[in-house]
Amino acid sequence: MTGGASGIGRALAQGLAREGMRVVVSDLDEAGLAGTVQAIRAAGGEAQAIRTDVTQPGEVQSLAEQAVRAFRRVHVLCNNAGVALWGGLENATLRDWQWVLSVNLWGVIHGLQAFVPRMIAQHEGGHILNTASMAGLIASQGLGIYNTSKYAVVGLSETLAKDLRPYGIGVSVLCPMGVATQIRASERSRPSHLRNEAPSAAEPVELIGRTLPPETVAAMAIDAIRHNQLYVITHEEGLEPLRRRFQRLEQAILARKT
Numbered sequence: 001m002t003g004g005a006s007g008i009g010r011a012l013a014q015g016l017a018r019e020g021m022r023v024v025v026s027d028l029d030e031a032g033l034a035g036t037v038q039a040i041r042a043a044g045g046e047a048q049a050i051r052t053d054v055t056q057p058g059e060v061q062s063l064a065e066q067a068v069r070a071f072r073r074v075h076v077l078c079n080n081a082g083v084a085l086w087g088g089l090e091n092a093t094l095r096d097w098q099w100v101l102s103v104n105l106w107g108v109i110h111g112l113q114a115f116v117p118r119m120i121a122q123h124e125g126g127h128i129l130n131t132a133s134m135a136g137l138i139a140s141q142g143l144g145i146y147n148t149s150k151y152a153v154v155g156l157s158e159t160l161a162k163d164l165r166p167y168g169i170g171v172s173v174l175c176p177m178g179v180a181t182q183i184r185a186s187e188r189s190r191p192s193h194l195r196n197e198a199p200s201a202a203e204p205v206e207l208i209g210r211t212l213p214p215e216t217v218a219a220m221a222i223d224a225i226r227h228n229q230l231y232v233i234t235h236e237e238g239l240e241p242l243r244r245r246f247q248r249l250e251q252a253i254l255a256r257k258t
């Protein structure tokens, strides 16, 4: 579990522990990690914290090694760590792009590179949950870098599901809209070398739809893992914008025919 110190990752770790899984929780935030592990142990579950920066491939490899050393095998991998950034693409800095893509996209890639070969070698199947977002299916003004990272995670997950099917490893991609977490305070984890000289004044984009508790979203994701469902669409409010997007795509094809 990456990004397990807060929000959706913490709720997922607690939910999986309640299902009887032994959980390795990783994050940049060590105090938050300790809180997650404490909550799991207090409820009778088993968990271990390993500080990991998902942007660093060596650290994610070490996470995989330590997870195997601690619990022998890995059956469920949750690539969940993520950050959000608001602001028009016309004002985006290279550092903005580098930061968000390094966590949201490269973090997932590093997780796969480190864990998939081990999961295949175990010959016991398993499941991978990648946290994307509804922003990986619908583009919103002011969310361009985040949209780019999350569309990539959706595409990657769709292909991964096909590639790993022969090994009995399922894939789910979690696509929530609003969830009550600390995502709006993502700047807290931006490394100093990727901070902008002049901080952006962009306000978070107002989301449509309900803001769900992370526990509700985690329960839906765990249900999808259990039933090997690819898409975890947590908010029915996403249906209309998704329909409009599909209709625009359909129109682009139909209009060409005439």
Ligand SMILES: NC(=O)c1ccc[n+]([C@@H]2O[C@H](COP(=O)([O-])OP(=O)(O)OC[C@H]3O[C@@H](n4cnc5c(N)ncnc54)[C@H](O)[C@@H]3O)[C@@H](O)[C@H]2O)c1
Residues within 6 Å of the ligand: 002, 003, 004, 005, 006, 007, 008, 009, 026, 027, 028, 029, 032, 052, 053, 054, 055, 080, 081, 082, 083, 084, 103, 131, 132, 133, 134, 175, 176, 177, 178, 179, 180, 181, 182, 183, 184, 185, 186, 189
């Ligand atoms: N909250 C929402 O509304 C929402 C909606 C759609 C998708 N998501 C996605 O859910 C995932 C979890 O976010 P959340 O909403 O729980 O936010 P959150 O800020 O509460 O938790 C994100 C966690 O990721 C960790 N993190 C950030 N950079 C990291 C790095 N380099 N290495 C390791 N850990 C790092 C943070 O320390 C934090 O604990 C993210 O991928 C996010 O994009 C959130």
